[in-house]
Amino acid sequence: MHLEHDFLGEMKVPDNVYYGVQTLRAMENFKITGQKLDSDFIDSMAIVKKAAAKANIVTGRLDKIIGEAIIAAADEIISGKLHDQFCVDPIQGGAGTSVNMNMNEVLSNRALELIGDKKGNYMRISPNNHANMAQSTNDAFPTAIKVCTIRKGRILVTALQNLAVALDEKAVEFKAVLKMGRTHLQDAVPITMGQEFAAYASAVRRGSERVKDALRRLYMVNMGATAVGTGLNAEPEYISEVAKQLAEITQEPFVTAANLVDATNNTDVFADVSGAMRVTALALIKIANDFRMMASGPRCGLNELDLPARQPGSSIMPGKVNPVIPEVLNQTCYQVIGNDLAVTLGVENGQFELNVMEPVMAFNIFNSMTYLTNAIDTFNRLCVQGVKAKKEQCEIWLEGSVGIVTALLPHIGYENSSMLAKEAYKTGRPVRELILKKNLLTREAMDIILSPEEMTQPGIAGKKLVNM
Numbered sequence: 053m054h055l056e057h058d059f060l061g062e063m064k065v066p067d068n069v070y071y072g073v074q075t076l077r078a079m080e081n082f083k084i085t086g087q088k089l090d091s092d093f094i095d096s097m098a099i100v101k102k103a104a105a106k107a108n109i110v111t112g113r114l115d116k117i118i119g120e121a122i123i124a125a126a127d128e129i130i131s132g133k134l135h136d137q138f139c140v141d142p143i144q145g146g147a148g149t150s151v152n153m154n155m156n157e158v159l160s161n162r163a164l165e166l167i168g169d170k171k172g173n174y175m176r177i178s179p180n181n182h183a184n185m186a187q188s189t190n191d192a193f194p195t196a197i198k199v200c201t202i203r204k205g206r207i208l209v210t211a212l213q214n215l216a217v218a219l220d221e222k223a224v225e226f227k228a229v230l231k232m233g234r235t236h237l238q239d240a241v242p243i244t245m246g247q248e249f250a251a252y253a254s255a256v257r258r259g260s261e262r263v264k265d266a267l268r269r270l271y272m273v274n275m276g277a278t279a280v281g282t283g284l285n286a287e288p289e290y291i292s293e294v295a296k297q298l299a300e301i302t303q304e305p306f307v308t309a310a311n312l313v314d315a316t317n318n319t320d321v322f323a324d325v326s327g328a329m330r331v332t333a334l335a336l337i338k339i340a341n342d343f344r345m346m347a348s349g350p351r352c353g354l355n356e357l358d359l360p361a362r363q364p365g366s367s368i369m370p371g372k373v374n375p376v377i378p379e380v381l382n383q384t385c386y387q388v389i390g391n392d393l394a395v396t397l398g399v400e401n402g403q404f405e406l407n408v409m410e411p412v413m414a415f416n417i418f419n420s421m422t423y424l425t426n427a428i429d430t431f432n433r434l435c436v437q438g439v440k441a442k443k444e445q446c447e448i449w450l451e452g453s454v455g456i457v458t459a460l461l462p463h464i465g466y467e468n469s470s471m472l473a474k475e476a477y478k479t480g481r482p483v484r485e486l487i488l489k490k491n492l493l494t495r496e497a498m499d500i501i502l503s504p505e506e507m508t509q510p511g512i513a514g515k516k517l518v519n520m
């Protein structure tokens with residue numbers, strides 16, 4: 053053990069760790085979730101610190117030997133080393149100061165080792181004076197959130213795009229499967245299963261674009277704003293240089309925000325990202341619910357889809373298989389929607405020059421991105437790619453439905469169509485049989501009008517009837 057001090061006093065720090073007194077205080081104060089910091093976020097904080105050190109070397113403020121040691125320590129963290137040294141709870145008071153100081157202490161102590169000095173010799177390399185040079189938690193922490201969110205967001209967008217492709221492939225596979233469409237959970241008019249799956253793909257692709265659009269607003273960073281956005285203790289040259297260094301390290305188009313005060317005290321861009329995930333989750337819930345209902349049965353439900361069997365569905369009912377993959381997608385989406393509420397409340401509770409609720413925003417945004425990506429990949433791989441259409445069952449429902457009379461309106465009129473529907477409901481006899489019995493159409497004309505092409509792509513029957 054060795055003693056370290058801050059302005060509150062001294063604490064004993066274990067010799068075998070790289071963090072220091074401020075990290076220890078945070079570990080004592082914030083025992084909230086029992087979770088560790090997100091690994092990608094640790095990397096992102098190190099990336100921000102690396103960019104700051106490089107900018108401070110360029111402006112001549114940071115000694116090159118010290119700066120390069122800090123950069124080397126940051127590179128080790130970015131490569132996955134020392135992650136066990138980040139011990140603060142993700143949800144914490146202080147607007148992220150505990151995370152920032154945890155990083156500053158680890159960087160300083162590792163940098164000291166790299167130059168041959170001992171850990172804790174902060175007169176040589178200081179967490180505050182060197183690792184945090186020209187910075188504040190209030191610019192470094194939100195910038196790291198943006199770096200991490202963009203990295204995770206790209207993975208989420210890829211998962212959504214992959215799901216859209218898989219749904220499009222199924223749309224082609226099912227293009228000839230005619231089935232009864234439903235509105236209000238009642239029989240409506242025919243549709244092909246291919247058309248349904250193409251619509252799912254369209255909704256998912258729209259979700260990926262929605263997330264991408266929200267991510268684009270994260271490239272404006274407030275590095276150099278320091279405490280309240282005025283840039284106190286940061287040279288103008290540093291402010292422009294640090295954004296340049298950040299862009300170079302990440303290969304992302306980060307730029308300095310036009311208004312640093314605005315970028316420091318407002319966090320609405322995080323609500324944009326969280327909201328984009330929430331709306332996308334709503335679309336995914338609808339798709340998952342459709343899968344579950346179309347796969348219901350198999351003997352006493354719709355039984356139009358055959359989902360891949362993934363596990364026994366009951367501890368008591370032999371042979372039962374449940375739609376567990378759409379169910380887990382639903383539950384994940386519910387969690388994302390709940391996380392979005394936490395982000396929303398955090399965003400609205402900023403006061404004056406700073407929003408101190410950024411830790412809970414980051415925690416929930418990161419979790420939502422991870423959970424949603426995993427659930428989408430699972431749904432794609434274990435459900436969508438193996439789903440099969442029950443064509444015969446779709447035909448049975450279609451033939452027994454009264455909804456097809458809608459296609460007859462232009463040919464036999466509303467009154468005759470209503471009469472057919474009423475009698476079909478009353479007697480249970482198929483509409484096709486009643487049409488022929490009442491001589492309302494010839495068999496040839498009826499087959500053309502009630503063909504899959506005409507009922508799902510209007511206009512074809514008219515041309516064929518003219519040529520009869």
